[in-house]
Amino acid sequence: MDTTVLKCPGCGSSLPYNAEKGLWVCETCGAEFSEEEILKMTEAKSDADIDINKSDYKEDTTPDPDQPQLNLYRCQNCGAEMVTDQNTASTFCVYCGSTGILKSRLEGKFRPKYVIPFSQTKQQAIAAYNGLRRRRFLAPSEFGKKENIEKISGIYIPFWLYDGQSEGYVEGERHEVTKWREGDYVCKKTDVYHEYREGMESFEDVPADGSEKFDDDLMDSIEPFKLEELVPFNYSYLSGFLAEKYDVSAEDDENRATLRMNNSLKQSLTSTINGTLVSSKEDIKCKIEYVDYVLLPVWMLNTFIKGKAYTFAMNGQTGKIVGDIPISKGKAICFFLILTALGFGIAALIAMLFD
Amino acid sequence: MKKFFSIILLLIVGFNVFAQNDIYSIGQRTESEPHVKKFEVTQGNIEYVLSTPYVDTSYKIYDYAELLTETQRIQIKQRCREFMSKTSLDIAIVTINENPKPSFNDYAPSDVYIQDFYDYNDFKEDGVMLIIDQDYGRNRYYDAGKPYDMSFIGGRVERYAENMKPLYQSEDYYGEIMWFIDNVEEDYLYEISFPIWKCSIFALVFALIFFSIHRRKYKLKFKATNANNYKKQGSFKLTQNRTNFVRTFTTRTYSPKSSGSGSSGHGSSGGGHSGGGF
Numbered sequence: 001m002d003t004t005v006l007k008c009p010g011c012g013s014s015l016p017y018n019a020e021k022g023l024w025v026c027e028t029c030g031a032e033f034s035e036e037e038i039l040k041m042t043e044a045k046s047d048a049d050i051d052i053n054k055s056d057y058k059e060d061t062t063p064d065p066d067q068p069q070l071n072l073y074r075c076q077n078c079g080a081e082m083v084t085d086q087n088t089a090s091t092f093c094v095y096c097g098s099t100g101i102l103k104s105r106l107e108g109k110f111r112p113k114y115v116i117p118f119s120q121t122k123q124q125a126i127a128a129y130n131g132l133r134r135r136r137f138l139a140p141s142e143f144g145k146k147e148n149i150e151k152i153s154g155i156y157i158p159f160w161l162y163d164g165q166s167e168g169y170v171e172g173e174r175h176e177v178t179k180w181r182e183g184d185y186v187c188k189k190t191d192v193y194h195e196y197r198e199g200m201e202s203f204e205d206v207p208a209d210g211s212e213k214f215d216d217d218l219m220d221s222i223e224p225f226k227l228e229e230l231v232p233f234n235y236s237y238l239s240g241f242l243a244e245k246y247d248v249s250a251e252d253d254e255n256r257a258t259l260r261m262n263n264s265l266k267q268s269l270t271s272t273i274n275g276t277l278v279s280s281k282e283d284i285k286c287k288i289e290y291v292d293y294v295l296l297p298v299w300m301l302n303t304f305i306k307g308k309a310y311t312f313a314m315n316g317q318t319g320k321i322v323g324d325i326p327i328s329k330g331k332a333i334c335f336f337l338i339l340t341a342l343g344f345g346i347a348a349l350i351a352m353l354f355d
Numbered sequence: 356m357k358k359f360f361s362i363i364l365l366l367i368v369g370f371n372v373f374a375q376n377d378i379y380s381i382g383q384r385t386e387s388e389p390h391v392k393k394f395e396v397t398q399g400n401i402e403y404v405l406s407t408p409y410v411d412t413s414y415k416i417y418d419y420a421e422l423l424t425e426t427q428r429i430q431i432k433q434r435c436r437e438f439m440s441k442t443s444l445d446i447a448i449v450t451i452n453e454n455p456k457p458s459f460n461d462y463a464p465s466d467v468y469i470q471d472f473y474d475y476n477d478f479k480e481d482g483v484m485l486i487i488d489q490d491y492g493r494n495r496y497y498d499a500g501k502p503y504d505m506s507f508i509g510g511r512v513e514r515y516a517e518n519m520k521p522l523y524q525s526e527d528y529y530g531e532i533m534w535f536i537d538n539v540e541e542d543y544l545y546e547i548s549f550p551i552w553k554c555s556i557f558a559l560v561f562a563l564i565f566f567s568i569h570r571r572k573y574k575l576k577f578k579a580t581n582a583n584n585y586k587k588q589g590s591f592k593l594t595q596n597r598t599n600f601v602r603t604f605t606t607r608t609y610s611p612k613s614s615g616s617g618s619s620g621h622g623s624s625g626g627g628h629s630g631g632g633f
Contacts, residue, residue, distance in 0.1 A: 135572065136572055173601070186608045187608075196595060197593060200594065206582045218576055221576045221579075223579060261582045263582070321575070323576055336566050339562035342562075346558075347553065347554035
């Protein structure tokens, strides 16, 4: 298995991708390289060249069944031994900071077709996290502060993009109610209609993350990505970031996408009904026509607040940040009491005005 | 001589009967002198005005049907004065044997009589009135002005009807009138008392709503349930679209009018409400 390190041809230092500039910038001499230049460099030189080096790699031969399967690799920059889990495709050497790309984990069926490069920087991710405090005064005072960020990582997360077509029907009863008064009686006339709608609808690039490591809801919440900015995959984009390979296959992940497509078709069908169905049943099936495997950029922030871990994710392309923000119990109680007092004051004022 | 005394006696009895029936009146209404202060008299309501007795509003009890004894009338009048001092409301209790009023729109003759009697005489803007209408065998009450708020007390109409009807049927008119005064007094004093529990409930609901709205700002993680952002433009095709009529049904629910301005439309009843009773 290969580990590659993208190095500056001028000084030999690591050459990470700079999200702000959209270029590869040397951390030592500041030399900048465009996508074309990087592609030429990686094409011209073999994997054995000094820029993209092979490393020694061996599987852990004494796996502990209670522990996740770990792998060792040797950093080509400083020679230190590093440990990764079995799905890591790009990581950092904790000693010298070089990016180690485990190429073999992104080859064959694991080779992504496209990637969206990072557009948001680490500083922007921290700023977005700080910005979550705005107008959220119930958050603990520790929340949003840079010093409480345990870890912040730019990660390329494996996603499946599904193209498919949903087809089926929705049927049910719709009630039309007319009311009128006859003396001391209220009369209600209900006309019952049976509604039947059948149809189909196509969908493109419905995403579902292919990694068990990341919370599905968190990954759903950072949508949408601007998928028109997908570019063909190149290892160079991983430089400076972590990357994962998928551990949930396209077939196993399919249900998440088909459920979403079927729900959308149901909404489209019911929107053609003039009113709401009182009781309904449906039979909608989805046929997946095409699947793409892509890597999408996400900043993951792990924070510890009063001993409890909270995870936030920021879309590395659009900057949308998501996660559940903690609420301070003390502040919540105070806020509720203030609201209650305010409500009582308003009610008392109304009572006095209309007395 | 004997004949002379007989004539005198007849005159005295006749006068007493007349006086008893007309004891509450302080004059006759005419088109030129309708004696109405609270409303404008027009061609639309003149008929209703002229058919309404013009009474001395200090009596409070107007027993035209003579359902009560003199002692009972005095006791009721005394109770009315207590009621007025406690509530600052006006009150009128009327019993009638004959009701000359026609019905008007949704209002039965008893409703029309009670509203006209209160509104075309010089009772206060805020007050209550009860009528025992022997002509129609009905019993109605009327809330004018502030007591109208009591219309919103849940189940008041039903409670009054349930308690007053048995007394009426057993011809305990005194008991019925006293029950009415006691309960209106209690309801009104409750209604105007500072509504601490109402304010508390409002405050709690207010706090819960605003807290929940604010709480939503802290949840930024959701499961995606649809693929609306990924629809292929113009790909939705409706292949079958059927709407079939199945059946129809009608229900009727007893729901007496318990709110509204109470205006009978012929010029009286500003902000009052009648209709309670049985």
